[in-house]
Amino acid sequence: MDYLDFIDAVQSLADGVLFGTTYALLGIGFTLIFGVMHKINLSYAAASIGAAYASLLVLAVMKAPPALVFLVAAAAGGVIGGVVYLIGFRFIPLANPLATLMSTVGLLLLIDEIIVHTTQGVPLNYPALFSDVIIRAGPFTLRGDLMFVFLIGCTCMAVLLTLLYRTRLGIATRAVSQQPTAAQLCGISVDNVNVLTFVITGVVGGIAGAMIGAAIGMLSPLLSLPLTVKGLVVTVIGGLGSIPGAIIAGLLVGGLENVFQFFRGVSERDLYIMLLLFVFLVFRPGGIFAAAPGRD
């Protein structure tokens, strides 16, 4: 491999890591919901894309700056998260994991179809910020819009970590995820914590959806299934319930994905990501930050 190829490989790795923040955010969402409810919400990525679509409604009404569109996406994500909890989880008995799995699949299809129905399935353009800024660092270039996406993602994670580890709400959330019965005995309302978790993860998802739209430049309902798979992969590689794990795994998957694409082409790219996941499942089923397996 000569010098130029090496430069290109490193460049695609860097671009991938920057885009990987979106995967990290989706992974955090899956992980948080799993942590609190021990349930999978398969409709999460579709809801994120749905929130990004909803934010485009603002542009239809008035000529809003892209920053406002991002904020609206976050708000819409929160609302959708609450609705998802209400119709997909609230009235289904907790002891039956299959039923909620199925109801979230139903919601995934429903959200996808609502998007297709309102947009006639045509991909829509999404506004990006700083897309004209290009930073040159030696032989490498850093795209402004990807940098912006990366910064938003990092801010989002920082806020989320503070929320979880420095506020009363965060303590309640972690208490419910560790031991729901004991948390209830301490006067924490499990229902409220569940709703709030869904709203918070929804906000994170909305931001992730907007970031994906901004990074790719458009939105399409075809994005939701691949993103669901990627989000789940990130969740598992990072370790279930581990937020730092989800962040690292998101960046890792984003970077490796681009490197595989550079060397093997776009059609084989995801194949290697799946193999990577399988390697993790076999050799390190607890994820990156799992405690060393031992006798307990």
Place this chain on the structure above:
Amino acid sequence: MDFYLGLVQIIGVHTLLGLSAYCVLLTGQVSLAQAGFFAIGAYVAGMLTVLAGWPIVPALLVAAIVAGAMACAVGFPALRVKGLMLVVATVAFGEAVRLFFFNFNYQLERGGFHLGPHGGEGFRQIRYFPEHGWSTLEVMLFIWLVVVLVMAALWWMDHSRAGATFRAVGEDELAAQSSGINITAVKVSAMTIGGVIAGVGGGLFAHYTTHIEHVQFGVVLATFAVAYPILGGLSNVFGTLIAVIFIQGFLIEGLRFMGDWRNLLFGGLIVLAMNVRPRGLIDAGTVAAIRRFVLRCLGKGKERAGA
């Protein structure tokens, strides 16, 4: 008429797909890999009849064996994890199979045409049925013969010791383990049986559609596969059949007059069904009620006969 026969064919093939997931679900595992085994069966059976010129029945058998062997091989590493991890592992396997066929190119020249799987374009001209002069009705009957055989075998298994073992593992792994059941063996054999059934279903699918491509075997098909048994309930094999008829016959074909709105209703109705009947459309309670009803009717008949 052919339309309805075609619908009955679709229902038959999807019933096989649902039954393959049913088998795995009995042991309490959610496997989204069934679409992958289905794809393996479809491609293997298609290649055997088109490229090697085999008759359909041995091709289906080999497809079943290959898919079953694959399921067994995947079962060992995948079943070390459970719950969400298993869902993701099996999704990953299914996607890996799909992407493999997306990149799979193996064409041979047959009668002036290049036949065989051709990457993203898929695998065309699987024309075993038309070439051998099978009518739609005959194909339909053949598919349903297979479905009936599989359902009978599963019914018998459900009522034997093996079925009790499967359900014991599904209800409570710890209790099953303490009563001396080898959990890994049970799970892997359930996975293998599921793989065999999915392989047969895939082989039939390839031959009645005559054209298969990778997009057909994605995550959506995998979720459909588990949706049938979950929606229908795990109390017996007929739940799956009824769920397939409900989804394919009513939700997909029956609501066609609603145009665009049908797809919206589809997801919504699944959510509603899960809210109203979380243990499936036909759960243990329904079965018990039907049994009581039948027994009461029989009882009355006997009384009358006695009087």
